[in-house]
Amino acid sequence: MTPELTSVVAVLKTLTLILGGSITFYAFKASRRTGSSALRALAFGFGAVTLGALLAGVVDQLLPLDPQLALVVESLFTTVGFGIILYSLYVD
DSSP states (O other): OOHHHHHHHHHHHHHHHHHHHHHHHHHHHHHHHHOOHHHHHHHHHHHHHHHHHHHHHHHHHTSSSOHHHHHHHHHHHHHHHHHHHHHHTTOO
C-alpha cells in the first residue's frame, strides 16, 4: 500500500473510531437515562463495530501478523455488531 493510501486509511479509521465511539456513548447514556434495553443493545452493537475497527487497526499496524487477519477481525466484529443492532430493533 502506498504511503498516501495508508494515510487516507488512517484518517478514515480515526474518524470511524470518533463517530462510532460517540454513537456508542450517547446510546449508552440514553439507555441509562431511560432504562431502555433496546438502547443498551444498540450501544453494545455500535460498540462492537467500533471495537472491530480499532482491533483491525492494531492487528494491521502494530502486530507482526498477516494483514489479511485485520480484515477478518474487522469483519467478525462488524457482523456481530450488526447482529446486536438488529436485535436492538426487536427487543422491548
